Amino acid sequence: MGHGHHKNKIEITQEQFTVPAKAKRFAIAITILGLILAGIGIATIDRNGSRGHGHETAATKHEHAEPAAKGSEIAMNEHASDSHGEATKHNGSVENESFGPRASFHTQNKPWTTLIWSNILIVGYLLFMVSLAAMFFVAVQYIANASWSAAIKRVPEAISTFFPVGFALAFIAILVAKNDLYHWVHYEHQHLTKGQPGFDAILDGKSWFLNSNMFLIFPVVLAAIWWLLGRKLRSLSVAEDAAQPGDVTFFKKSIRYSAGFAVIYGFTIAVVAWLWMMSIDAHWFSTIFGVYNFATSWVTALTIICLFVLYLKSQGHLKIVSDEHIHDLGKFMFAFSIFWAYIWISQYLLIWYAHIPEEMSYYQIRFEEYKFNFLLNVVLNFICPFLILMMRNAKRNPVVLTIVGSILIFGHYHDVWLMVVPGVYGPDQQIGLLEIGTLFTFLGIFIYWVLTALTKRGLVAVNHPYIEESANHDVGV
């Protein structure tokens, strides 16, 4: 590996980042714009609807909801061997009503505020999964003994500090609105036993795992473990800066902690995906769902890492980062967009082929009521990045990467949106001002947070054993 000889030795100096006033204004402006859009979105929701459940209390809501639940149970029994299971359940006893835009939360007896909470859940879930995936990126580099990424490792480290915020957002949304977001929570509160009307054998069978205690406590325990391991990795990285050059003790420790983090993350990330995402369609299950959620968060994290590196580069920072590192990040975006599509089609294809009603329900509503979004998902997250990033020059071009990156971030927001909304509301939802507003609000906060986190430590891991090799990184002609 002795190619240090023939290149001019690259000076590796510590850099201190301060958030430019322009960037602060940009982040705040996005947040304010988001709040305004969300505000208009909220103001234009038809709160009273045709049924007038806008201000009902929890108790009356349950009374109202019960007939619907019974209706759904009857529907489930009647159509046990028919592919209409979930779709019928969503429409429940109100099949014959005409749906207007945003009408379905009325027809499902949900208060209008559920729309706010489901939006916060979507963005919070995406951002905490992304922050966690950024930590996973750091861990993977250590485990793989990778040298190229040493120059940019402070960026994923900074992104990973957003984890508790994103997690808290999703958790609060779930805590407040779990009755309306998750129909199985509502069912659980009815405490039905076998033989009683409305008894649901599928939900009852899952209740040893899918219950409110597991639902709330397990993810928090996992989050604490992830957070502690991530914090340890970050503190080792900072401690290394102050160490003697050539001291590899922090590096070796980091490899061990990374291995621990990766194993725990790999096994447990799926559990949170099952509990918080998959259980929205509680009758349905998919064994690849955890991987699918990982793929979504991983490619989004790689995109966000790339965009932050490009930004820092444009501000004259990260002097040792060259087009070669950018090229590699572009390759990652390209490759894992294909990986996402591979996992996406793997989940869809098997269910489509087997045609088992229990499994079909998830795609039934998405394909029939959300056909545009269903296809848009593939266009945004696979076809665009695949075709645009295929060429080498595109992967080395900051403008192209920024455009594709923006498409990917919106695309994966849209992907999570499509996981949540049909299951919660049934048909007739769309991405409107409230959705875009919520996304912008929290993206603004996210950008501000990460930029601030970047100022907290040096931008360059100056004593990383591979920093010089990373500075000389070259992918060839």
Add this chain to the structure above:
Amino acid sequence: MGIIDKNLSLRNRNRMLLGIWEDEDKLVEATSELVRAGVKIQDVYTPYPVHGLDRIINVRRSWLSIVAFLCGMTGFSLAFWMIYYMYVQDWPIDVGNKPVRFGPSWVPVLFEATVLCTAFGMAFFFFFRNRMIWGIKPALLDQRQTDDRMVIAIETGEGVDEKKVLKIMKDHGAVELREKSGGVQTTI
């Protein structure tokens, strides 16, 4: 000193100066030095990729990725035509009442055929271009060039200061210097 091997020759019959190296770092230094001295390097032959060498001698970008794209398109088109002909036109089969038209079941076949043609096509063209395929004489300047030795080849002619070239080569760790004329190599 004499003929080394008649079979070991490039198609290029011009007179050339050859330097043989055993150490890649010294090779890279010599190459840089030659480039700096304004010597036009015909090519550098190494048994494995040496980092940085491509930029020093300003190698043009390989066509392999374009070949890969074309092979991929060929595979995709062939698979598409194959499925369409077999499954839609010639002999439609009702499988689980699935529609006999473009659907998710096409995706794995299209994907696999694309990947297969890309991989095989790239491998074939790579070996073909490097004259490492049946029926083509390998273009080697040294028998050990595919093992543990590296060769710098410089075409002689007007404006090439041979003494200077040989001196730079010798100073930067060439283990052997040769002159090649036609198919015959002579140690200097």
